[in-house]
Amino acid sequence: xxxxxxxxxxxxxxxxxxxxxxxxxxxxxxxxxxxxxxxxxxxxxxxxxxxxxxxxxxxxxxxxxxxxxxxxxxxxxxxxxxxxxxxxxxxxxxxxxxxxxxxxxxxxxxxxxxxxxxxxxxxxxxxxxxxxxxxxxxxxxxxxxxxxxxxxxxxxxxxxxxxxxxxxxxxxxxxxxxxxxxxxxxxxxxxxxxxxxxxxxxxxxxxxxxxxxxxxxxxxxxxxxxxxxxxxxxxxxxxxxxxxxxxxxxxxxxxxxxxxxxxxxxxxxxxxxxxxxxxxxxxxxxxxxxxxxxxxxxxxxxxxxxxxxxxxxxxxxxxxxxxxxxxxxxxxxxxxxxxxxxxxxxxxxxxxxxxxxxxxxxxxxxxxxxxxxxxxxxxxxxxxxxxxxxxxxxxxxxxxxxxxxxxxxxxxxxxxxxxxxxxxxxxxxxxxxxxxxxxxxxxxxxxxxxxxxxx
Numbered sequence: 248x249x250x251x252x253x254x255x256x257x258x259x260x261x262x263x264x265x266x267x268x269x270x271x272x273x274x275x276x277x278x279x280x281x282x283x284x285x286x287x288x289x290x291x292x293x294x295x296x297x298x299x300x301x302x303x304x305x306x307x308x309x310x311x312x313x314x315x316x317x318x319x320x321x322x323x324x325x326x327x328x329x330x331x332x333x334x335x336x337x338x339x340x341x342x343x344x345x346x347x348x349x350x351x352x353x354x355x356x357x358x359x360x361x362x363x364x365x366x367x368x369x370x371x372x373x374x375x376x377x378x379x380x381x382x383x384x385x386x387x388x389x390x391x392x393x394x395x396x397x398x399x400x401x402x403x404x405x406x407x408x409x410x411x412x413x414x415x416x417x418x419x420x421x422x423x424x425x426x427x428x429x430x431x432x433x434x435x436x437x438x439x440x441x442x443x444x445x446x447x448x449x450x451x452x453x454x455x456x457x458x459x460x461x462x463x464x465x466x467x468x469x470x471x472x473x474x475x476x477x478x479x480x481x482x483x484x485x486x487x488x489x490x491x492x493x494x495x496x497x498x499x500x501x502x503x504x505x506x507x508x509x510x511x512x513x514x515x516x517x518x519x520x521x522x523x524x525x526x527x528x529x530x531x532x533x534x535x536x537x538x539x540x541x542x543x544x545x546x547x548x549x550x551x552x553x554x555x556x557x558x559x560x561x562x563x564x565x566x567x568x569x570x571x572x573x574x575x576x577x578x579x580x581x582x583x584x585x586x587x588x589x590x591x592x593x594x595x596x597x598x599x600x601x602x603x604x605x606x607x608x609x610x611x612x613x614x615x616x617x618x619x620x621x622x623x624x625x626x627x628x629x630x631x632x633x634x635x636x637x638x639x640x641x642x643x644x645x646x647x648x649x650x651x652x653x654x655x656x657x658x659x660x661x662x663x664x665x666x667x668x669x670x671x672x673x674x675x676x677x678x679x680x681x682x683x684x685x686x687x688x689x690x691x692x693x694x695x696x697x698x699x700x701x702x
Contacts, residue, residue, distance in 0.1 A: 287319075329350055379402075385402065417531070417554065418435060451494045482526050
């Protein structure tokens, strides 16, 4: 049962009809007081509530109702209805515990999708919390592709991926560079109802702000000087499938506004055309940057963060799941041996212990590269510590310089110092600097410009 709360009877009637057509039952309430009475008397799975009621237009009554619902029935999801110009109000609602928000005017597809996603997330979280499947049981149910690991935290993440994938919830994947965020995005798509549709990857750190609209939304012939033919954007290419927005933390403020609009309305305008087009995509985003801190500093829009973060998945660094290192090493060894035509390769027990003891600041990506290099340089079929040590560029935490005292440097100053240090270490090799810092070359060049660093 779904409770619709709005003082406009035409809205409640149309929503009730829409939900009925989607196979969902509903009840209606015309005021916050009536809504709370209904919730006390009848069990509901979901609440759809307006933020403004007749007596006030500030949204205060809507926020007060939301807080009362969260207090009395904390597990019930709440979808807020608000105008585009009042998204700030919706963000306040998300802070207060709302599960999602829909802006007016909405399309029927938008509303039904939001309802089904909210209900699906509740089921997914409940099932993941109650279950404790082994890796073999998970593999029998889902297709995780190249996501390897049997660490307890990884098993919980894998189960959550499998449960969330069938919903259309936007997912934000966080974690250090090299932890496998793209593999998580691929697994979500592979286990979703969109699996047969496109999976489009976009490295936002490599998209200059001047080309953002053309790259993401496409352009028509003649839209700008070099636009000789019509070109589809990434969103249109991903229609019906999943779009993976990697390095979303690198978007500048103007691009963030444009991204928020398409994610909220699921509509966009092709550059050079005034006609709006609808798009149906599942959105998975990823970043290795602390978005909450960026929001507090005004570097990332809070409303965009809530829009991409209906479900968050954080990948632990490799050093926090050392038992997975042997499994990963064996997988990478097998693949590298096939590629480089070196059969019957093994890793000695001493080398296995050495690999497990390393801090791996570059995480899984660094381990894979280390194994591949060892396959290339090793002369024996049994790869030993020396083969890996020669190919691994690992700085142990205890050998690193101490962090500066709190308050002595800003984040920007620390980032600039790290880039300069990496440039010196790699003798100005931009590719190696970008790789060591977990950045794309384009993102690194933008920081060169920001911090006035000359290579």
